[in-house]
Amino acid sequence: MTDHRPPSLHSSKRVLALCGGVGGAKLARGLNDLITQPGNLTITVNTGDDFEHLGLNICPDLDSVVYALADKNDRERGWGRADETWHCLESLKELGAESWFALGDRDLAMHLERSHRLRSGQTLSDVTAHICRQLGIRAQVIPMSNNPVRTVLHTNEGALAFQDYFVRKMGKPKVESLSYTGADIAQPQADLMARLADPELDAIVICPSNPQLSIEPILALNGVREALRLSKVPVVAVSPLIGGKAVKGPAAKIMQELEIPVDSTGIAQVYLDFIKGLVIDQADELDAAYVSVPTVVTQTLMKSPEDALSLAQATLEFADKLRLEATQTK
Amino acid sequence: MTDHRPPSLHSSKRVLALCGGVGGAKLARGLNDLITQPGNLTITVNTGDDFEHLGLNICPDLDSVVYALADKNDRERGWGRADETWHCLESLKELGAESWFALGDRDLAMHLERSHRLRSGQTLSDVTAHICRQLGIRAQVIPMSNNPVRTVLHTNEGALAFQDYFVRKMGKPKVESLSYTGADIAQPQADLMARLADPELDAIVICPSNPQLSIEPILALNGVREALRLSKVPVVAVSPLIGGKAVKGPAAKIMQELEIPVDSTGIAQVYLDFIKGLVIDQADELDAAYVSVPTVVTQTLMKSPEDALSLAQATLEFADKLRLEATQTK
Numbered sequence: 001m002t003d004h005r006p007p008s009l010h011s012s013k014r015v016l017a018l019c020g021g022v023g024g025a026k027l028a029r030g031l032n033d034l035i036t037q038p039g040n041l042t043i044t045v046n047t048g049d050d051f052e053h054l055g056l057n058i059c060p061d062l063d064s065v066v067y068a069l070a071d072k073n074d075r076e077r078g079w080g081r082a083d084e085t086w087h088c089l090e091s092l093k094e095l096g097a098e099s100w101f102a103l104g105d106r107d108l109a110m111h112l113e114r115s116h117r118l119r120s121g122q123t124l125s126d127v128t129a130h131i132c133r134q135l136g137i138r139a140q141v142i143p144m145s146n147n148p149v150r151t152v153l154h155t156n157e158g159a160l161a162f163q164d165y166f167v168r169k170m171g172k173p174k175v176e177s178l179s180y181t182g183a184d185i186a187q188p189q190a191d192l193m194a195r196l197a198d199p200e201l202d203a204i205v206i207c208p209s210n211p212q213l214s215i216e217p218i219l220a221l222n223g224v225r226e227a228l229r230l231s232k233v234p235v236v237a238v239s240p241l242i243g244g245k246a247v248k249g250p251a252a253k254i255m256q257e258l259e260i261p262v263d264s265t266g267i268a269q270v271y272l273d274f275i276k277g278l279v280i281d282q283a284d285e286l287d288a289a290y291v292s293v294p295t296v297v298t299q300t301l302m303k304s305p306e307d308a309l310s311l312a313q314a315t316l317e318f319a320d321k322l323r324l325e326a327t328q329t330k
Numbered sequence: 331m332t333d334h335r336p337p338s339l340h341s342s343k344r345v346l347a348l349c350g351g352v353g354g355a356k357l358a359r360g361l362n363d364l365i366t367q368p369g370n371l372t373i374t375v376n377t378g379d380d381f382e383h384l385g386l387n388i389c390p391d392l393d394s395v396v397y398a399l400a401d402k403n404d405r406e407r408g409w410g411r412a413d414e415t416w417h418c419l420e421s422l423k424e425l426g427a428e429s430w431f432a433l434g435d436r437d438l439a440m441h442l443e444r445s446h447r448l449r450s451g452q453t454l455s456d457v458t459a460h461i462c463r464q465l466g467i468r469a470q471v472i473p474m475s476n477n478p479v480r481t482v483l484h485t486n487e488g489a490l491a492f493q494d495y496f497v498r499k500m501g502k503p504k505v506e507s508l509s510y511t512g513a514d515i516a517q518p519q520a521d522l523m524a525r526l527a528d529p530e531l532d533a534i535v536i537c538p539s540n541p542q543l544s545i546e547p548i549l550a551l552n553g554v555r556e557a558l559r560l561s562k563v564p565v566v567a568v569s570p571l572i573g574g575k576a577v578k579g580p581a582a583k584i585m586q587e588l589e590i591p592v593d594s595t596g597i598a599q600v601y602l603d604f605i606k607g608l609v610i611d612q613a614d615e616l617d618a619a620y621v622s623v624p625t626v627v628t629q630t631l632m633k634s635p636e637d638a639l640s641l642a643q644a645t646l647e648f649a650d651k652l653r654l655e656a657t658q659t660k
Contacts, residue, residue, distance in 0.1 A: 055385070055446040085417050091439030096464040097446075105435040109421030116385040116427075134426040 350544020
């Protein structure tokens with residue numbers, strides 16, 4: 001499928017994206033560059049990996065999305081801020097402080113300001129909105145909930161929070177299952193539910209994030225998965241796998257350990273009850289025949305903002321096609 | 331008075347110093363270099379200028395002393411850490427956060443670690459002791475109290491905390507009086523009182539810090555001024571003024587506004603009820619005749635750790651002389 005229309009036709013689309021960390025943040029950036037109408041793009045971000053460190057509230061996925069949208073992310077390292085320095089971290093080590101988490105000097109400003117505002121009684125969504133305004137971000141970026149939800153990986157070495165699993169244990173323990181502590185009582189962020197019910201919505205995009213770690217925590221919130229299932233808007237997922245591997249992070253390893261096929265069919269299986277289509281990479285073209293929903297094949301590897309823009313365009317184009325087909329079928 | 335004895339004779343002296351920020355911290359460094367017997371030097375530091383900023387507990391005078399003793403202070407700038415960078419501060423400005431206080435990246439580690447430990451229930455003296463151990467500091471550095479005391483400058487522009495007066499108002503308002511909120515109910519740190527009562531003590535040194543801002547808050551604590559008055563140990567002050575001017579900071583301006591003579595006689599007047607001697611600079615040699623306590627004239631300007639060591643030596647030598655004279659008089 002080739003898009004012959006100029007990107008401007010997508011600029012006033014109304015889109016809801018569900019998103020986790022780095023991979024998802026890249027597509028969020030592409031969608032943000034494409035949808036130029038302010039307020040028309042809502043990006044709901046996983047907060048299941050949020051944690052406290054040295055008294056700071058750290059929200060890794062929110063930060064990845066905000067830095068990507070503000071063009072402040074480090075593209076080579078793949079996480080954190082560009083032009084980062086580590087002088088505070090060096091001094092923390094001198095003081096014998098906890099230093100397992102790589103706190104960059106520029107990045108610290110985000111944690112300080114957010115923690116300070118949260119401590120003064122603001123909600124995480126208020127703080128996030130304030131920060132996005134300060135950084136000139138057009139899209140509406142919202143945490144999935146203002147209530148704490150914590151993703152727990154149940155492994156052969158016991159129950160681990162994400163940072164424990166990924167940073168301290170270097171992602172080595174075998175994952176047996178996951179749970180999302182607090183998800184049953186957390187309120188999904190009001191703007192997420194409003195956008196899910198928005199009759200003007202054009203598409204819902206599941207970004208190429210880790211399904212179990214980044215997307216499932218959002219789906220675990222009361223009413224979200226059901227709203228996606230019942231939505232008349234095409235829900236399109238972008239596979240985070242290319243050639244059976246994750247571009248970055250532990251997605252492939254975790255899927256394998258959970259006995260989910262580590263390919264496009266596995267991704268479709270995880271989201272089967274609500275997606276209408278799956279975007280897969282050129283490398284996985286042959287998967288298309290085995291995936292249980294319609295697919296579109298394109299380049300999903302995002303090495304640059306231009307790649308991300310193209311993928312965003314292909315994804316919304318695909319959603320248009322699915323919507324048109326649904327209308328014609330009726 | 332010339333010291334003909336090698337510095338090693340001072341190395342096992344037991345000394346209590348009262349100290350504020352930058353100027354006092356230099357002499358504290360000199361005393362620390364001189365007194366090599368671990369635990370024999372106790373430096374009590376003013377906490378009246380401590381404040382909260384972005385949820386961090388900032389103790390400017392403790393930090394100046396700790397950085398000076400750990401040889402991590404910036405000598406050219408005169409405050410904060412050497413080799414400092416300001417990337418977090420730049421990013422705080424981008425986020426529209428409060429940025430009037432110059433938070434250095436390396437310095438931030440101190441505030442983060444201290445705030446985190448205080449929030450977890452440790453006392454300021456415990457945290458300070460821990461940090462000093464980590465940085466290999468030989469002297470015992472103690473905050474004057476673990477309870478909050480806040481120095482308030484009553485000015486023609488109203489009541490101001492030190493940072494408001496000095497940083498925000500650039501030290502311009504006219505100071506009419508000072509008060510030390512909380513000093514009446516704060517407990518002086520236990521080690522300060524123990525050292526004041528220590529029969530083995532050789533000298534008590536009032537460092538060349540701002541009398542009103544740095545030393546008076548310590549003296550305002552219950553029992554401290556009285557213990558100094560009654561002490562049999564020679565209490566020696568080092569004048570912070572040279573040629574009627576403060577080396578750094580607002581000491582001269584504040585003394586003038588409070589109608590205290592801005593010279594050695596004024597310093598002697600402030601401490602008159604408890605000092606046995608005053609160390610003054612060569613530039614103020616002619617003041618000696620007018621000062622109401624014995625004086626010693628030496629170079630008090632400390633441009634290097636070597637200068638600070640010499641001043642520390644001259645100060646302890648002077649205390650020895652005063653003690654000897656007192657014995658002979660009896």
